[in-house]
Amino acid sequence: MRKFINDPVDFVDEMLDGILLAHPGQLACAGNNVRCLIKAGQLQKGKVGLATGGGSGHLPVFLGYVGEGMLDGCSVGGVFQSPSADNMFEVTKAINSGAGVLYIYGNYGGDCMNFEMAAEMADMEDIRIEHVIVTDDVASAPKGKEYKRRGVAGLFYVYKIAGACAAEMAPLNEVKRIAEKVCANVRSMGVALSPCTIPEVGKPTFEIEEGGMEIGMGIHGEPGIRKGPLDTADEIVEEMLRPIIEDLPFKSGDEVSILVNSLGATPKEELYIMYRKAYTILKDEGITICHPYIGEYATSMEMAGASITLLRLDDELKKYLAKPAFTPFFEQKQL
Amino acid sequence: MRKFINDPVDFVDEMLDGILLAHPGQLACAGNNVRCLIKAGQLQKGKVGLATGGGSGHLPVFLGYVGEGMLDGCSVGGVFQSPSADNMFEVTKAINSGAGVLYIYGNYGGDCMNFEMAAEMADMEDIRIEHVIVTDDVASAPKGKEYKRRGVAGLFYVYKIAGACAAEMAPLNEVKRIAEKVCANVRSMGVALSPCTIPEVGKPTFEIEEGGMEIGMGIHGEPGIRKGPLDTADEIVEEMLRPIIEDLPFKSGDEVSILVNSLGATPKEELYIMYRKAYTILKDEGITICHPYIGEYATSMEMAGASITLLRLDDELKKYLAKPAFTPFFEQKQL
16 A cells, blocks of 8 residues: 555544544534534525535545535545445434435445435434435446436536525525436546555455556446556547537537546646547537536545546526535635 | 556647646736746736746646736746746746746756746846745755755745735735745655656656655655655654754744645545644644645645645735635635
């Protein structure tokens, strides 16, 4: 391992300690539990609460987007493990101000089951809950079976846009509608060039040879759609972007936002080389980029690799995407 | 290599193409040369111009801090190579609005020589130039020989604070004074857990064995002060922070900003584990943290490793640090 850690058993809780010490004005714990993070400060009466949750090892996903204009709370699991339903419920109670809570999470078995259980607990306390499950990874199931797809970096767009909508005091059904609209218009694909190591395991749980790549690999090392020797950046972007474009499909005249995301070890230099090619492909297709995001938005610790996400915009999505946000891991002024 | 690249010869220029395509409202070229980046838009008459420059492979350093409230221009070299004096001069001409230009750069032979030559060219055109050379790396030369030290992540603080000062229309000598004040109060140390690869070389130019580390290594792989097996995160932070504290020295009652910086592959999870320990050490020393920065601020492409930087604050430095900034790679609202 090439990691700065102490006892691997303490990895998640020490990380959370550090995050709370670094951002005391922005984040707090619910129920005195570091695994239940909420936005610091007073609840805004009547605002819909937005909660997410998931395994650790993907910063800024998930907790990094708790803050002004985005999420209200996040339950935190072990590395690549779902948080418990109890912790999800703890967050739910802490962020409910009477207008109900929207759960936004990626489509993983453990998360889906636990958020369902948390919703049942909330129901017993008369807290209204709605769910939006993000399934943006086109590599994880074919068209027509979107419900089987994993949620990856597209989560960022759902958090950003639903968060901006909730900040305008929209009611629960309206925030859910806009979140689902993002899900219907967002598509991603990833590629991995190296594995990553779960601290408690101590060695990679899957392998990618030096000089190799796996197109479509998931952020926990789920198998992709093609393994092979490393192609050029331009060829890889072509291979990732074509299936994304064809899936929705994105068409000439569309306006999109694009997210070129590092899975961890891949530096920004390479992301911009990828963006350069993506820009050309989209331009040739007659697709306009409204606002690009390039950097680390959803990672797998020190995995080398990247993902590309496209979101088709309309006036409504564009308006909310442009709103300011302020979280420990993401800051944007009004675009 | 585990890199997204095309022809390695094109690495820097394709990256710059991508950056310019992604941030057209924020960045532009001087003299139609992608290696001469300047802030987009009209020059502000009478504002001191701030220029930096250096080798590629360190994003966001150097060009990523060109923008509102920070730098006005940056000349870009090949990977780990100084930009040319001609390009530095091109940037100088483009950002001079009559109040002169301050060169802020790290203490590396090629950069120092080329900025001197660029200043001579500027002198022939009656552009006033001052230099501030950043030497924050305590591992690179002993106390008393500060002039021999390398400049590393401490550059960020010089850019931020001098940029905020220049934005208030301070004259050249005043912006230089504040930049030198930052230099006098900022100290850093790094640690590397893996090498990185220059694209045109194709293999690492130095080695660190899996499970090993090198304390004090420079951002181009310059030798550090101790090699050994990987210690725990807490032990490493202790070994980095003690020499930083003793060097200035930072004392009980001091107020500081801290930057915990990833050299590339090291994920945010680990930076927060490091911050947790740094916070405890500083607290025990009676040193207060005013505002922490945690993330990728000065990197070596995909190198695994981290650096810690401390800046001692007074009211003046604190005021400028708190000012808003808006660049493609760094955004901060008023603190």
